[in-house]
Amino acid sequence: xxxxxxxxxxxxxxxxxxxxxxxxxxxxxxxxxxxxxxxxxxxxxxxxxxxxxxxxxxxxxxxxxxxxxxxxxxxxxxxxxxxxxxxxxxxxxxxxxxxxxxxxxxxxxxxxxxxxxxxxxxxxxxxxxxxxxxxxxxxxxxxxxxxxxxxxxxxxxxxxxxxxxxxxxxxxxxxxxxxxxxxxxxxxxxxxxxxxxxxxxxxxxxxxxxxxxxxxxxxxxxxxxxxxxxxxxxxxxxxxxxxxxxxxxxxxxxxxxxxxxxxxxxxx
Amino acid sequence: xxxxxxxxxxxxxxxxxxxxxxxxxxxxxxxxxxxxxxxxxxxxxxxxxxxxxxxxxxxxxxxxxxxxxxxxxxxxxxxxxxxxxxxxxxxxxxxxxxxxxxxxxxxxxxxxxxxxxxxxxxxxxxxxxxxxxxxxxxxxxxxxxxxxxxxxxxxxxxxxxxxxxxxxxxxxxxxxxxxxxxxxxxxxxxxxxxxxxxxxxxxxxxxxxxxxxxxxxxxxxxxxxxxxxxxxxxxxxxxxxxxxxxxxxxxxxxxxxxxxxxxxxxxxxxxxxxxxxxxxxxxxxxxxxxxxxxxxxxxxxxxxxxxxxxxxxxxxxxxxxxxxxxxxxxxxxxxxxxxxxxxxxxxxxxxxxxxxxxxxxxxxxxxxxxxxxxxxxxxxxxxxxxxxxxxxxxxxxxxxxxxxxxxxxxxxxxxxxxxxxxxxxxxxxxxxxxxxxxxxxx
Numbered sequence: 119x120x121x122x123x124x125x126x127x128x129x130x131x132x133x134x135x136x137x138x139x140x141x142x143x144x145x146x147x148x149x150x151x152x153x154x155x156x157x158x159x160x161x162x163x164x165x166x167x168x169x170x171x172x173x174x175x176x177x178x179x180x181x182x183x184x185x186x187x188x189x190x191x192x193x194x195x196x197x198x199x200x201x202x203x204x205x206x207x208x209x210x211x212x213x214x215x216x217x218x219x220x221x222x223x224x225x226x227x228x229x230x231x232x233x234x235x236x237x238x239x240x241x242x243x244x245x246x247x248x249x250x251x252x253x254x255x256x257x258x259x260x261x262x263x264x265x266x267x268x269x270x271x272x273x274x275x276x277x278x279x280x281x282x283x284x285x286x287x288x289x290x291x292x293x294x295x296x297x298x299x300x301x302x303x304x305x306x307x308x309x310x311x312x313x314x315x316x317x318x319x320x321x322x323x324x325x326x327x328x329x330x331x332x333x334x335x336x337x338x339x340x341x342x343x344x345x346x347x348x349x350x351x352x353x354x355x356x357x358x359x360x361x362x363x364x365x366x367x368x369x370x371x372x373x374x375x376x377x378x379x380x381x382x383x384x385x386x
Numbered sequence: 387x388x389x390x391x392x393x394x395x396x397x398x399x400x401x402x403x404x405x406x407x408x409x410x411x412x413x414x415x416x417x418x419x420x421x422x423x424x425x426x427x428x429x430x431x432x433x434x435x436x437x438x439x440x441x442x443x444x445x446x447x448x449x450x451x452x453x454x455x456x457x458x459x460x461x462x463x464x465x466x467x468x469x470x471x472x473x474x475x476x477x478x479x480x481x482x483x484x485x486x487x488x489x490x491x492x493x494x495x496x497x498x499x500x501x502x503x504x505x506x507x508x509x510x511x512x513x514x515x516x517x518x519x520x521x522x523x524x525x526x527x528x529x530x531x532x533x534x535x536x537x538x539x540x541x542x543x544x545x546x547x548x549x550x551x552x553x554x555x556x557x558x559x560x561x562x563x564x565x566x567x568x569x570x571x572x573x574x575x576x577x578x579x580x581x582x583x584x585x586x587x588x589x590x591x592x593x594x595x596x597x598x599x600x601x602x603x604x605x606x607x608x609x610x611x612x613x614x615x616x617x618x619x620x621x622x623x624x625x626x627x628x629x630x631x632x633x634x635x636x637x638x639x640x641x642x643x644x645x646x647x648x649x650x651x652x653x654x655x656x657x658x659x660x661x662x663x664x665x666x667x668x669x670x671x672x673x674x675x676x677x678x679x680x681x682x683x684x685x686x687x688x689x690x691x692x693x694x695x696x697x698x699x700x701x702x703x704x705x706x707x708x709x710x711x712x713x714x715x716x717x718x719x720x721x722x723x724x725x726x727x728x729x730x731x732x733x734x735x736x737x738x739x740x741x742x743x744x745x746x747x748x749x750x751x752x753x754x755x756x757x758x759x760x761x762x763x764x765x766x767x768x769x770x771x772x773x774x775x776x777x778x779x780x781x782x783x784x785x786x787x788x789x790x791x792x793x794x795x796x797x798x799x800x801x802x803x804x805x806x807x808x809x810x811x812x813x814x815x816x817x818x819x820x821x822x823x824x825x826x827x828x
Contacts, residue, residue: 177779181771205781217776221794230790231780238781270794287780 130155130192130326131176131295137186138168138175145171147351148187153295153326160329160337160362163348164370169330170214172348173299176328177211178204191295205231206238208294212284212301218272224283225267228253232290256289260316278309285316296320297328302336314339334366347373390432390446393453398428400457401536413513419520423535430529442714442746443656443685448628451600452533452570460484460539461565476554477502479542482561484571486540494554499547502556505574506540516543519576519606528658530630534604538574541603544587548580548610555586555618555805560603562624564595575605579613579641586616586804593624593651600628607634609641611665616644616804620812623652625680632658639665639694646803647703648812649676649684650819656685663690663697663725674703675799677816678711678743679823685714690732692725701732704799706792708739708823718750719760726755732762737769737795739788739823785824792820 131153138146145168153159163169174182176189178201189196191207199207219227232252233243244252257264260282272280281301288296298317302310317340321327329340337345337359345361346353347370354373355361365373401424409416432449433440461483472478472490479502480490486504493502501508501515508516525532542558560573579585589605601623609615623629629652637643649655661670676684690699705713715734736745749762769791777787796816803809 177775179775179779200784201775201778202781202783205779211779213776213779215772217770217773219773219776219791219794221797222790227777227780227790230782230786231777234781234783234786291780 127154127156129153129190131196132190133187134189135187136172136175136184136189138171138182138184140171140174140182144185145182145351146175149348149351149353151346151353153328155294155326156323157344158321158327158329158340158342160331160342160345161348162331162334162345162362162365165332167348168351169332169348170299173211173214173297173328173330176204176209176297177201202234205291206235210288210291210293210296212281212288212296212298214299214301214303216272216275216280216284218270218275220270220273222271223268224271225249225253227271228267228287228290231287235291252290253286256286259289259319260285261312262286277304278306278312281305281309281313282316285313285320289316289320294324295326295328297330299330300332301329302331302333310336311339334362337362349373390434390449393449394428394431396453397456397533398424404457411510413509413517415513415517416509416520419523420536423523423525423532426525427529427532427536430525430527430532433529439658439687439716442712443654443683448600448630448654451628455568455570455600456537458569460571461563461569472557472559475557477552478557478559479504480559480561481540481573483563483566483569484540484573493556496552497547497550500550500552501543501545503543504540505538505543505576508543515545516576519578519608523606528632530602531604531632534572534574534602534632537570537572538604539572541574541576544575544577544585546579546583546585548582550580550583552585555588555808558587558589560589560591560601562591562593562597562599562601562627564597566599567597568599570600570602573601573603575603577605577607577615577617579607579609579615581610581638582612583610584614586618588618588620588805588808590620590622591629591651592622593627596624596626598626599624600630602630603632605631605633607636607643609635609637609643611638611641613638613641615642616646618646618803618808619648619657621647621649621651621655621657622815623655625651625653625682627652629655631656633660635659635661635670637661637663637665637668637670640667641665642669642671644671645673646799647672647674647686648799648803648816649674649678649686650815652682652684654683654685656687658687660689661691661699663692663694663699666694667696668694669697670699672699672701672703673799673802674701675705675796675816676703676713677706677796677819677823678713679708679819680711681709682711684711685716687714687716689718689720690730692719692721692728692730694724695726695728697725697728699728699730699732702799703734704796705734705736705745706739706796706820706823707736707743707745710740710742712743713745715745715747715764716750717748717762718752719762721751721753721755721758721760723754726757728755728758728760730758730760734764735795736764736766737792738766739769739792788824789817789820792824793817796820
């Protein structure tokens, strides 16, 4: 079920027949997805359908085991790369649950991250002064106060502040492919709008995005080119942005009923 | 006769036979103190692993070392200690291989009545300053404190008069060079903070080169009522050295004693603290950080004794162990029957960076009063998988991510260290230790 290609150009990400296990269960059971530069794909689905597992496989979380299929990113075998090599290659995961790291200042962390990427790309590291200039500019995008930079990474941040911090990292690291894993979860409408505005400001003709969400709400703000519905570990339907509206109206039961895979209680 | 008691007897006999029992220039009252101390050592003998506080640390190698070298005199201070720059410190007493180094030592302007000097010099020139504290020396059940009292040759005497505030840290720097190989040093530090006075003392143990030596240091500290002392013990002995440190603190009414014990070096390091809250409303804060890699062994023994009401003690010891290193934390809190309204907290989190590193942690509360608030907790964990993945997903290499998280774990203790230049120096050394630990673990 490859969607119609509205975009021309080379393939950035090609997922073929991807199978994965996590927590002792088969979660992904054959995913196919092709993404070209500049495309924004939404992956929707009910809880336990495997949405976050897709994100984690792409970013290389060690606790998720790929049991079959392939993923190519710009022609390279993505699955052979370590998480840090994937980041160097231009993949960014905005975490559903951003980790709190007491004792590491946000600016120290982000500078280490940016410089790791720059070094991998053969660029000079930024010094503290130049880094500060970059960050100040990007913080405006997500309306973040500078005081967050001297605090420990995500420690004591509200849900909205954590998500804004993720988008700030994305803005600073300028990935080729950003994967937003339930970035809307736990956000009130104002925070959602701020985060979405930040993401929209980062849309470019070259940058692709995968927006993973349970609800259509986020897609009112970040309008996708394609919508895929994931159920029980496979994509059961793909379409344009209108598919999200249809889902909102009819619920996931409709899709699941239509694709009677007949596996009661399957998948985590 | 077993080896340990044989070794003990040889040291005692050697002490009595040799000129060590007599010391030219020392005041006459010192002799009976030293003589009583060697008697006490003979009674006690070297501690064995049957003792609760020595259960995890074998003294056989140290006893060997002490038996072979107890009559060896301290080497001369040598020039390569120059790389250790004390000139930018306002108050610094420098001891090189156990000998006071007059040239590298200096003090800035001090309130009148203050003494910051070598103990041996004070004993020769104004012994009345040292007598009260020295005559209160009681090794109790501790063999190494008895040995120190018998064999001590020098150390620091710090006496701050009532009401005085010493702004900048007083550094006591103990440097060991290659010339210290096979030598034994028993420094004795006496620190007295007068009523309402306030000071910071940094006892820094550092090595140039990789000599094998044994240092058995004792610090006797007294805080008068309302006094305030921050004591930073910063141990970076050579990786072939044995380091034994005993700190005794007596804390008066409404006085506040804070200890920061940072242990990064030595083949075997043992840090013992006994703090007694002797006056009402006394406060005792014990911070500790021990980082060990390779085959290092680091043993921390703390005892906080609440003798009077309304006392507060806060204890945080953190350990990071990698490779085959072994850590010990044995933390005892005693609340005496009179010590109502005591508030005591103790915490000992440990981070293991490799499968063969080990830690034994034993919190031990003895509470004999009923209106008290005491908590304790000890954990032994590994680096958090989620945090590791988060950092790596941001492009940070696995090794650097481990380094960052280990440092973050340690920073809770480092952040509490007073005096910014000192804190930065310790942070830097901790970084380096963690790099080494990460390399071995990885």
